[in-house]
Amino acid sequence: MKRLLPLIIFILLALLLGFGLKNADQKSLIPSPLIDKPAPEFNLPLVGKPDEFVSKADLLGTSYLLNVWASWCVACRQEHAFINEISRSGLIPVYGLNLKDETADATGWLRQFGNPYAINMADRDGRVSIDFGVYGAPETFIIDAQGRVRYKHVGVVDQHILEQEIKPIVATLNAEQANAK
C-alpha cells in the first residue's frame, strides 16, 4: 500500500490536470462582457481619409462584422483570406478597425492582400479598441442593427469559425431583422 501511494497521488493529480484542461478549453472562448450590450461609442477617421469620420450612429440600421486588424499583425495575414471571402460573399457587411497603424503601412498592406472593408476606420491611438476590450489583433466582432455587440472572437478567423460560429450568428440576426419588419 505504501508503495502505491505515489501512484495514487499521481492519478489524482492527473485527474485534476484533466479537469484544468477541460476548463482551459473554455478559457480560450473569453466571454466578452460586452456581449448583448451596446457597443462602445466611437467616432473615427477613415484609413487614408483623415477628414472623413464615421461614428457608431452612422452605422446603425444594419448589422455588420467589425474586424480589428493591423499591418504589423502576422496572424491577420493568416485570416485575411477568410475576411476577404466573407466580404465577397455578401454574407454581412465587413468593416475594419485598423489598430495602431501607420496610414502608409495600412494602405500598402491592403493593396497587397486585398481590401475587404467597405468602411475602414483608423484607431491610431487604440482608444476605441480599448473600449471594445480588444487585447490583440486580430479580433472580430459582430454588431447588430441596434448597435449591440452580439459576437466576439479573439484570434484568427478560419473555416471552422466561419461555418460554426459566424454564419449561425448572421442567420439569427437576419431572422431578427425580418421579424422586426
Next chain:
Amino acid sequence: MNAELGQLALILGLLLAFAQFVFPIIGAWRGNSTFMAMGRSAAYGQFVFVSFAFVILTYAFIAQDFSVSYVAYNSNSQLPMLYRFSAVWGAHEGSLLLWVFILNIWTVTVTAVSSRKGSVLPPEFSARVTAVLGLISFGFMLFVIFTSNPFDRFLPSPLEGADLNPLLQDPGLIIHPPMLYMGYVGFAVAFAFAIAALLGGRIDREWVRWTRPWTLLAWSFLTFGIALGSWWAYYELGWGGWWFWDPVENASFMPWLAGTALLHAQSVTEKRGAFIGWTLLLSISAFSLSLLGTFLVRSGVITSVHAFASDPTRGVFILAYLGVVIGGSLALYAFRAPKMITGGGFAWFSRESLILINNLLLTVAVGMVLLGTLYPIIADAFGMGKISVGPPYFGSLFIMLMAPLMMIIPLGAYSRWKQDQIGRVASQLILPLVISAVVAALAAWMLSTGNLRTLTGVFAGCWLITGSLSYAIQRIRRQKRNSLPRSEFAMILAHMGVGVFVIGVSMVETTSTEKHIPMGPGDTFTVAAYEFEFKGTEHVEGPNFSAERGTFMVSKNGKHVTALFPEKRRYRKGQVMTEAALDPGFTRDLYVSLGDPLDNINQRWAVRIYEKPFIRWIWLGTLMMTFGGLIAMSDRRYRMTARAKEKTRLMAEKTSASEVTA
C-alpha cells in the same frame, strides 16, 4: 525545400526513436546482443537526424526564410545575428525541438560512455537505459511533429516577419534555456537508470554509483540554468525582483528540489545501502516533475496564455504522455521496488537520520510548491472561483520549511554514519555557532536594525559557511594532508554556497531601498547615501528599436561613483521595453529604470531607483552550488573501470564485514 528536409529528418528521427525503444528492450529480455547493439545504433542515428533538423531550423532563421511559419512569427529582417540563433528556441515549437535535441545529446553521451571498453555496466542494463530514453524521445517527437511542428510553411511567404519577443532579445536568454533544459532533461538519465534497475531487478550500491554522476551533472546544469533565469529576470524585467514564484519558475524549481533530495538520498544508498526506495522514487520524481512542468507551461492550464499560444490539443497530448511515462513508472515502482529495507539500520541521530530529515523537508517543499502552483485549478475544481496564491504563500511557507534544513546542514557533514552522539557533534560546532551569533549581532549594529528576518538570515548564512569551513579544517588536520577528497570538497563548497545564497536573499528581501519618484532633467534624489542626478534623456536608434536613453550621474559624499544609462525601448511591433541600468557591486547593486514619461514639456519621467544590498551573493551562492555538483561528479570513484572496481569492491566487502562484527 529546406524546411521539408528538416521535417523529413524529424520523421526519420521519430522512427529511429521507436527502434531505439523496441530493439534493446527485446534484446535485454531475450539476451540478444545484436538487438541490444541495434538500440545503440538507433540512438546514434536519431542524434544525427535530430541535429540535422535543428541545424536546418537554425539556418532558416539565419537566412530569414519567412516562408517557414515559425520563423515568420519569431524573427524579422532587422533582428541582430546573435538573436537569430536564440530565436530558434524563442517560442513553443523551437523550444520543444531544443528539448528533443538536448535529450539526444544526453542519450548519445550515456550510450557512448556505457558501451565503451572497460565499462562496468552490464550490457542488459545499458540496453534498458537506451530503450527508456528512446521511449521518452519517441513521445516527445510525436508531440513535436503532430502538434507543434516548427517546419510548418507559411504560404504565400510574407515579405517580413513579426519579431522575436523583445523580452527574449537579451544575451542572458541565449544561454538560459539550453542550460535549464540540460538540467531538467538531464534528469531523464537518472530516470532511465531507475526504470532499467526496476525492470532488471538489480538495485544495489553499485547501481547508485552508475547513476550518481549523471544526476550530479544534470543537477549542476539545472542549478546554473535557474540562476541564469533569475539573473535575467532581475535586470531585464525592470522591477528588480529576482524570483517571482511564477508557474514557469516553479516548473523548473520543483525538479531542482526533488533533484537535491535525490543527490542526498543517493549518498546514503551509495555509502550504506539504505534509502533505496527513496533513491528510486526521487529519480522518478525529479524527471516526472520536469515533464509536469513542461505540461503546465505548454498546455495553457495555469496561466491564461494568450489565445494564440494555448492549444488544448497540446494539453491533451502531454497529459496522455504524462500518464504513460509517470503513471507507468510509478506503477512499476509500486510493484517492483525492493520489498525489504536493505542495508544497515541507523540510530535516531546519525548521518542517515539527518539526510532523512533533509529528504522529508525537500519533499514537503516540492509538495508545497506544487500545491501553490496548482491552486488555481484546485480552487476552480471545487468551485471556489478563480484565485491564485501569490508570493506571500510561497515565501513564508518556504522559509519555514527551509529554516530547519539550514540548521542541520553543518551537523550532517560532521555526523557519522549509522550512529553518533548529538553531544559530540554539537561540541565541534560551538565555535561556528559563536562566530555566527557575533556576526549577526554586528549586522544588527551596523545596519541598526532589529528585523528578525534579516538577522536570522545572516545568522543562518554564517552558520552554514563557518560550519562547513570548520569541518573542512578539521578534516584536513585529521588526515594530515593539505587536500580533501573531491567529493568532500564539493560538499563543503556547495553547502557554503547555500550559506552565501541565504545571506544574499535575506539582505535583499529585508534591507533593500526602493524609490519610485518623478524626476526631470537636473533633479537629484538620494537613496541610501547615493545621490542620483538625472541629466535628461536623448533619443537613440538600435538595430530593431528606437529608444529614449536617460543619463544618471551617481555620487556618494560628493565623489563620483558611476554613470547609469537606463533605456525605454520601443520595438518594431510596438512593444515597449524597459532596459534597466545597474551598477553591480559585491555588497550592493544600484539599479535605475525609466518608467513612463510624465509630461513632454518638462521631460519628466517616472523613475525607479533601487539599492539592493548583497544581491550578487544570490548568484554567487548558486554558482558555488553548481561547481560543487560538477566537482563531486568528477570524483575518482565514478571514473573507475571494471578492474579497479573489482578491487574496491573486495575492499568494501571487507570493511562492511568488519562493520557488522563491530
